[in-house]
Amino acid sequence: IGETVQILEKSDGNNISYVHLKKSTVTNRGLCETVVPLEDPIITETTSTLQEWGVLWKQLYVKHKVDLFHKLRHVMNELIDLRRQLIQGHLAQDQTREIKRHITVRLDWGNEHLGLDLVPRKEFEMVEPDHISVSELYKMHVSSRHCGQQSTNQVHTRQRHGDGCRVPVSHHLFINLKSFTYNSISEDADVFFSLYDTREAKQISEKFMVKLNKNGGPKNPEKVDRLCALFTDLSSKDLKRDMYIVAHVIRTGRMLLNDSKKGPPHVQYRRPYGCAVLAMSDVFHTITDLKEEKDFVLKVYTCNNENEWYQIHENIIRKSNTKYSAPSTNYGLIISLQLLRGELEQIRRENQAVFNRALALTRKLGFPDVILPGDTRNDLYLTLERGEFERGGKSVQKNIEVTLYVLYADGDTLKECICLGSGEPSNSEYRSFVLYHNNSPRWSEMVKLPIPIDRFRGSHLRFEFRHCSTKDKGEKKLFGFAFTPLMREDGTTLSDESHELYVYKCDENATFSNQGLYLSLPCCKEDFNSCPNLPANLPFQRSPKEAFWVSTILCSTKLTQNVDLLALLNWKAHPDRVLDILGRLRQISGEEIVKFLRDVLDTLFCLLDDNTDKYGPLVFQSLVFIINLLRDSRFYHFRPVMDSYIQNHFAGALAYKELIRCLKWYMDRSAEVVRQDHIQEAMRALEYLFKFIVQSRILYSRATCGMEEEQFRASIQELFQSIRFVLSLDSRSSENLVFTQAALLNSFPDIFDELLQMFTVQEVAEYVRGTLGSMPSTVDIGQSMDVVKLQSIARTVESRLFFFPESRSILLPVVLHHIHLHLRQQRELLICSGILSSIFSIIKTSSMEEVEMMVESLLDVLLQTLLSIMSKSHSVETSRGQRCPQCTAEITGEYVSCLLSLLRQMTEIHFHHLLNNFHSKEELKEFLLKIFCVFRNLMKLTIFPRDWSVMRLLTSHIIVVTTQFLSPALHKNFSEVDFDFKVWNSFFSLTVLYINQPSLQLEAIGPAKKKKVLDKHGDMRVMMAYELFSMWQKLGDNKPHFIPGMMGPFLGVTLVPQTEVRNIMIPIFHDMMDWEQRKNGNFKQVEAELMDKLDSMVSDGKGDDNHRELFSLFLLEKIEQETWRETGISFVTSVTRLVERLLDYRDCMKGDEMESKKVGGSVNLMNFYKSEVNKEDMYIRYIHKLCDLHLQAEDFTEAAFTLLLYWELLQWEDRPLRDFLHYPCQSEWQRKENLSRKILHYFNKGKCWEYGISLCRELAFQYETLYDYQSLSWIRKMEAAYYDNIIEQQRIEPEFFRMGFYGRKFPFFLRNKEFVCRGYDYERLEDFQQRMLGEFPQAIAMQHPNQPDDTILQSDAQYLQIYAVTPVSDISDVPQLERVPERIKSFYRINNVSRFHYDRPFHKGPKDRENEFRSLWIERTTLILSRPLPGISRWAEVERREVVEVSPLENAIYVVENKTQELRTLISQYQHRQHHGNINPLSMCLNGVIDAAVNGGIARYQEAFFDKDYISSHPEDTERITHLKDLMQEQVHILGVGLAVHEKLVHPEMRPLHKKLVDQFHLMRTGLHHMFFLIKTLARATVNWNVQYKYSRCEGSTKNEFTAHLSVFRSPLNLQGSIRHSSSSLSSHTSSEAGNLVIMTDGLMGEHPEEALHMQVKLQMTTHAGMDVSSLCPGSPSLPDKAKHNREVMILLPSHRERVNNAMYYNMAENGQNNHMQRALLQQVSPCKPCADPHMTLPEKGHFLMHCDAFHHQNSEPPPALPVRSLRKSPLHPIPGSPTSPQSALGGSNSTLSGSASSGVSSLSESNYGGQYPDPGPIRNDALEPLPSHLWSPPDEYLASPYLHIHYGGPEMESVDPVRPFHYRSPASHHPHNHPHPHAHAHPGEPKRSPSYEAQLPTLLRVASQILLEENDPSDNETD
16 A cells, blocks of 8 residues: 556556545656655655565564564554544644654654664654755754654753743643442432642642432433543642542431431431542552553541541541541442643643543642643632530530521622532532531531632621531521621732631521621621720620631632732822832732733833832832743743733833943942842843833834934943943952853843844844953853853854844854864863854855855864864773763764764865865875864764664765865875875775765665665765775875785775675776785785785675675786786685685574584685695684584584694794784793693593593693693593593494585585584484484485486585495404403594495395395495594595495395394493383394394395305305304394393383293294304314324424314204304404304203203313314314414413402302312403403303303393494504503513403303302402302412413213203293292202313213214215
8 A cells, every 4th residue: 555656558447446646746757757746745754664664564573573563563553544644634733733743753663663764854754954954964863863853842942042941841630430339328429539738738639529329320410431530730749749639428418327316308418428548659650651541449438536527538648547447348439540741731632532521620729830821710719627616505516517608798699609629510508517416516628719800809708507406307507607708908818827707696587688787797806906996786796605717728810918019009009108119029929920910010110100210220120020030930921921011011111211221230330249139130131121121212212203213322332331341351250240141141142132123133243243252262261151151152143133144244253263262172062062053054055155264263173173072982982981971972973963064065165275275285184184084983983873874874975075075185285206195094094984884885775765875875885986996096106005004995895795896996906916016026915915804804794706706807807918917817716715715604604504504614714724825823713713613512522623723733832922812922832731721621521532641641741841740640630530431431422424415506615515424412314314404494305325417516406415324444453452342442433434334235137036135235335534533523525435346245244243233232231221221222122133033134144145055156255154154143142141131121011022022032043053054064073083182282382272163953052052152252253263162052051050061161171271282183174274363272371479469360269169270261261252341240241151041040130241243443543552451471462351251151150050159349340350269170280380281181970961852941941930049059058069170071072972973864965
C-alpha cells in the first residue's frame, strides 16, 4: 500500500479500483520519471517509512526479537490509522497538529529502535538541509533526539528571553467512584472526597460530593458511571506533600441506625457514618507514568465516639485503633485514579472522553501557583467549626442541627448560593449533620458560598440552631441563632480566620422577616467593642454561655481583605496619607495587586500627574515593584495584562519625563551607593519602564504634534550615556556593582523593540553598538560578568534588531570582536557557540562582506578552538578521568557545526582572498595543517552519532568541496623546491580517512537511501579519489618521500568496494613500485609493506575477489612494459595468492562458522607465510591465533603441537627478545622455557603424555646444565606423573575420517582437495557426517567412495565425500613391543600416523555363487598425509594415495584379526570395570560374533579356504591358511573368556540370552573340529621322538628349540589343545610352531583333574636347556627356519638370588610345598600374554589360565584377563625400552616380561585344584603376578645352577586310567550347587599335591600314541 505506480495503459475493468489517483508533480517524464505527490510531506514520509519498516519487521521475527516485533507491529498499526485520519482531511487545525505530533513521535521511536537514521524535523516535517544553516541542522538533530521539537522550542525560547522564570507545570488528579459496597446502612448516603495535608493538618481542596441511594448506586440515575471529578491545579510541591484522599460518608435517615424507636420514619437527619483514607505518596509513584486509570479500594471505618467525628480521618491516618472500628467485612469504596499534566485546556482536548462524563472540576482552596488573567473567581469557603450550647433544663443533651442561609440586604434569601461539594447543584439552605446528645458539637464541615460579586456587599449569613427531638413527632425546635455580615464597614471582606459568633435566643415563634432587628446587634466580640452604647431592650437576647465558631477562606479575584490596597485605590479620600500608603505598597501580597492591576496602575499615574515632584520617586519605586512582581512565575501570565494596559489604557502622556529622570538618577548613583538593591530592581524593570516611556512619548507626540522631539532624543542620549557609564565601571572590587551591571545587561536587549518605535534601525544599532563597546574586555572582568555579558550579546543577536542588514553591518564587528577574545582565551565556549549558531542561522543568505568579515575574524580561531577541544576530549577519554565540562560532545558538535556553516558559506572568492592574505608560507602552512587536522578528527572521532546520516553526509560534502579549494594552494606553495612533507602527508592522510568513512560506504545501505544520497551528493568517495590521484601526480620527484609510508593507507583506499575508486587508485601502486625500483633497484620495501597491510586490512573485513582481480589485472598490464617485468609479475602473483588466502581466512573466521573451518583457514594462511613469503612475524602471529582457536574448541593436543612450531624457532640462548604479542621483553631462553611449560600443560590436558615426556627430558637437560635442581626436580616429577598417567588412565581411541571437498564453491584452501580428520571422542561416522554437513550447509553429500570426475571438480557447487579410514602404523617393526601392555601400544597405533587406508570390495572374475568370499577381493587405498596426526590441526591434507588389491584370503585374515582385536579390547574394558555395570555392548558384540559364526561368519571362511580343493589349488597360501586357522582359534578362545566375563556381569533377567550364547558357542566350536587336520603330522613326530628317546646335548648352542605338534582328528580334545596352543603366541603368525602343547578338555578336567595335571606338566618337562631335540628325532620333519627365531624354548632368567623382588615372585611356601618348581616352570614356558598384561590383577591372571570352558565354573574371582594381539601397528619414531623397567641381568631383555608363564600353565586354575592362593599383596600393574604356589616344586639341586635342568626319566606311574571318549559337559554340571565351594576337589586343610613330574611322562606318551594309532586307521581317507 502506498507505492507509486506509473500507469502505462488504461482499460475497462475493476482493477482500476486498486489504484488511487492523487495529485502530484512529475519531473523527467518518461520511463525514469520522478513523481512527487502533492500531499502533506508527513504523509509521504509515513508511507515510505512504513514500507521500509515492513521488511525489517519480519527480520525481527527471524532474529527472535519477539518483544520488539510485537511493539513495532502495534506502532505500525497506529501509524496506519493516524495516516488514514490525516489523508481524510476532516480534522480541525489543532487536531491535525496533534495527529502530526503523534505520527512524528512514533516515527522517531521506530527509527531509533530499528537503528535507522534520525530525521531532523521542524514543525513535524522533515527539513531540507539546503535551506538552513549547518548550525540549525545540528540543533534540530539534537532536539529530535531528545524530545518533541515544539516543546523544545517553547522551553528554549522562554529561557532565551531571559527572565529566568520557569512556568510550573500543573497537575490534575482524576478520581472516579466505581462502587460503594456496604450492607449495614440501608439508607441514602452522601460521600465527600477531599485532599488532606496531614503535615499541616488542613484540607487543601474543595469537596467532591456523591449522592448514593440505599443500594449503593447513584441517587440520580443519569449519573451511572459518571461519578467522577478532577482535582485541579496541583503543583509539583503539592505532589510532595504528605497528602491523603479523605472520604467522609454521611447517611440520611433515622437518628440511630439500629434503633427504629428513635424518631419517626418520615423525619430524616444527616448523621455521620464512616470515613476512609488513601495515602497518596505511594499512589503517585504508581500512577505517575500510567496513561490509564488504576483501581484502589478504600475501607470505610466507623467512629466509636461521635465526639471524635471531627478528627476521625486523623485518627485513621495515625492508626489510633481505639477511636474507630474496622468494617466486619472487606467492603468500602472502589475508586480509580489517574494523574494528568499540563494546562487544563490542553487536557480537555487530549481527554475528551473523560470530560464528557459530567466531570466535576474540584478546585484547590486558594489560588493555584499560576493565576491566569481571565480566571474570575469569587468563592467564600465557610467551615462550621464547633458550638457551645446550654442544656436548657433537659435531662439529656441536645441533638443540634445548624441551618445556614445567605441573605441579601433586603432580607431575601440568595438562591443557590450554598454548595456542599462539586458534583451536585448548589442549594439555598444548608443543614448540618446532627451529633447525638451533644451540647458541644464539633462539625468541622466545610461548604462553599459562590456569592455573586454584586450581591456580596450587604449580604450576611444567618445560622439557626434547632434541637432535633427523637420522640414520636420528631420535632425540630428552634432555640437560637447567630449571624455575620460578609463585608466590613471599611469595605474589606470577612478575614481568613476563625470567628466566634454570639448566639441569640429565640424560639419557633420568632420572626426573621425584618432582618434589621438583629443586624443592628453585634455579631461577635469585635463588633460588640465597636458598639459600646447598645440599648437595653434588644429584640433578641444574647445567650452569654453559648457561642458558635466558624472559619472562612476567601478566594476572589474581585474582592480584597487588604486595607492598604483599598486605601491606595481610594487615595483621594485621604490625600494626606498618600505618601504613607505608597510606602506600604510593598507589603501588599502579589495576589491582591495583580487582581487589581489596572486600578493600581491608574492610581499611580494619577498620583504622578497630580504632583510629579512630590510623588514622582515613590510612584517610580512602586511601578518598579509592580513590574518586578510580574517576573514571578506565579504572575508571569499577567504580563499580557500589563502589555494590554500600556497599549490600550495607559494615558500618562507626561510620565516619560519623570521616568527618564528617575531612571538616569538611579544609574548615575550606582557608582556611589553601597546598597544598590533599589538600583538593581530598577535595572530589572528596564523593559517595562521603556515601554511606559515610549508609549508616554507617543501619546505626548500625538497630543502636541511632535513637540519637544529634540529634548526627548537628548534625554535618551543622556540615558544611554548613563548606561554606558554603569557598564564601564570596574566591578571587581564591588560585588553589589556586579549585580547591578548584570541586571542592566540582562534587561538591555529587551528595550530594542521599544526603541525601534521611536528611532531608525541605524540609530538604535548605534546606541547598542556604543553600549556593547563600552563593556570592559574579558581580561578586566570576572567570570560571572563574562557569562552575563555574553548572554546579553546572545540575546542581541537573537533580537529583531539583528535581522536588519543595515543594523547587522553596524553590530556584527563588535559582536565578533567579543567572541574572538573569548575564543582566544578558551572561555565560555558554550555560550560563544550559541551566539555563533544564531549568527550563522541569520546570515546564511547574507552579503559577501559579512562572510568575509566572519572569515577574517573567526576561521582561524575556530580551528584553534576545535583542535583544543578535541585534544582535551581525547586525552580525557583515554585517561578515563573526570570529563571537563567544556570538552563534552555537545560543545564539540556546536563548534563543528559553526565551522561547517562558515565553510559552507565561503565561495571561491572567499577562499582566494583567504589564501592570498597570509603574510608568509609558514602562516599558510600552519593554517593548512590546522584545517586538515580538524577534518581528520571529524572523521576519526565520533562527533555525530551513527544515525545522524543527514549531518554526516553534509559534513562530508563540505569537506570535499573545501579540500578542492585548498589543494591548488598546497601544490602551488609546497611543491618542488619548497616541498613540505608534513603538509602533503597531512593532505594524503585526510583523503584516505575521508574515502574510508563508514557513512560514505553506500554498499552497506538500502537501495532507496543509496539513490537518495547519489542524487543529492553523488559518490563523494570518487570525487576525493580523483583529488588524491591528481595531487599524487603533481608530486613529481617527491613521490619517494611517501614510499612505503603511504602504501598501507592507499591500499586501504583500494579495498573500498567501489570499482571507480579502485580503478583510480590501483595504478598508484605501479608508480610506487617504479620509483622504488629506480631508487633501490628492487621493491622489497613495497612488497613487505603491502603484505603487512593486506593482512590487517583484509582481516578487518576489507577487500573482496573483485579487488584481487582488478589489482592483478591493472598491475600486470602496467608491468608488461617495464624492464623489471619478471620480478614485478612474481610480486603481483604473490600478492594475489595472499589475498586469496586472506579472503578465505576471513570467511572462515566469521562468528557463525564452525571451528574446523576456522582452523583450516588459519593453517592454510600460516603455511603460506612460512613457505611462500617467509614472513616470520606473521607466521608466529598466526601460530598463536591458531592456538587460540584450538583452546576455544578444547583441542589441547593440537594447541600444543601448534605452539611447538614457535618453540622450534627459538633457541636455548640468552639473546634478548622484544615484547611481542602477549610476551614481555625477555631472553630467548626464558621465552622458550615458558613456552615449554605451556606446551606441557596442553599435552597433559590432551592426554598425550608420550609427547610431553620428550619435552620434559629437553627441559630437564637444560635445568641440569644450569644446575637448577629445583626446576629439575619439578620436571622429573612431572615426567614421572606422565608415566603414571600412561599406565593408569583410560584414553578413548578416536576414529579417523577421510573428507573430499570438490567444486569451486569451497574456500581456496579446501577446493578439490582431500583430508583426513581425527574425530572427537566417541564421534562416529554418522555424527561426523552430520557435523560436516552442518558446517557446509550448501554441500551435496556424495554417496560413493569413487574419485570424482572433472565435471564435479569444476562445477560451481560444493560436493562433500566422507568415509571412515583406518590408521596404518608400523609398530610391529619394533620387536620390543611384543610384550608391551595394550594401553601403551594402543596409543602408538593411533598417534603419529601419516598413513591411512580404506577398502573397497569387488569380485574379480565371476562371482562364486556358493561362497562369495572365495572371489571377494578388496581394493585397499592407502592415503599418505602431508603430516602425521595428531598435529597442528585435526585435519591433514592427503599428499598422495597408493592402491593395492587384497586377495580374499588376506581379506579374511584381516577381518578375523580386527574382530578379535575388537573383542579383546571390549572384554578387557569390562575386566577393568570401565563400563560401570552396563553390559549391553558386550552382549551385542558376543552375539554378533557367535551368531554370525553359527549362521555364516568364520564358518563361511572355513568353507572357502579350508576346503581341500582350495588348498591343493593354492599351495602358495599355505602359510596364510595356517595364519587364518590360528586367528580363528584365538577368536574362539577369546569368545570363551568373553562368555566367562559375561556370566559374571549378566543381569538375572538376561540369563536366557546368556544361555543362548553359550549353546551357540558350543555349536560354533564343534563345527570347527575338521579344520585341524594339519596338527596330526606334528603330533606323530612328537610321539616318535619320545619312543626313540636318547639323551644328547647340543654342542656349541646355548639355546635349543623344541616343538611338539599333535593333531587329533574329530576329537573335541583337539580344539582345547589348539586354543591353548595358539594363545601362547598371540603376536606370531606361526602359532602352530609354539614351544609347548597342552592336550586337555573340560571333560578330562572335570572328572580327573589330577591326571590332567600329570599329562600337562609331564609334557612340559620334556624340554631341556641343553638338548638338541632335532638331532634326537630321526625321521621327524625339520622345523621351518622362520620358526627358529619365533619362540625360544627356554627363556633364560637370573637365578632366584639375582631377581628383582616383586609381585611376580613369591618367597613363601604353603602347605608343605616349596616354590622352586614354580620358578623352574616359569623359566621354561614362553610368555603368555594375559600374564604379561600389566593391567591384570593376580586373580584375573589365575582365572585366565583356565581351559576354554572356564565360563562354566562359578567362582568369586574377577573375570579372566584377555590375551592381547596387536592388530594395528604404529609408525612412530623408534620406541626405546620402557623407561620404567629396570634392565635385567641378561642383556637381551629390557622388560620384566622376559620371564613369563606359557600357555602350558594356562590350564592351571584355582577352580581345578584344591590349593588356596596366597594373598597377592599390593598389586603392581607393571609386573606379572604368580601362579598358585602349590603348582611349583622343583628339586632343590636345581637352585645351584643359574639355568635349571629338567630330567625326563623316572619310574612310570603304577596305574593310568584308560583313555576314553571325551564329552562336553553342559553348563549345569559346573553350577555352584554341584560345587558348593570354589575348590571342591580339595579337602579343608589338605590341599591336593601334584604327583612327581617324572612319573607323568609315560602316561602322557601312551595317551598320545593311542590317539595317533586310532587316527591312523586304514579306513581313514584323510591324508596326513
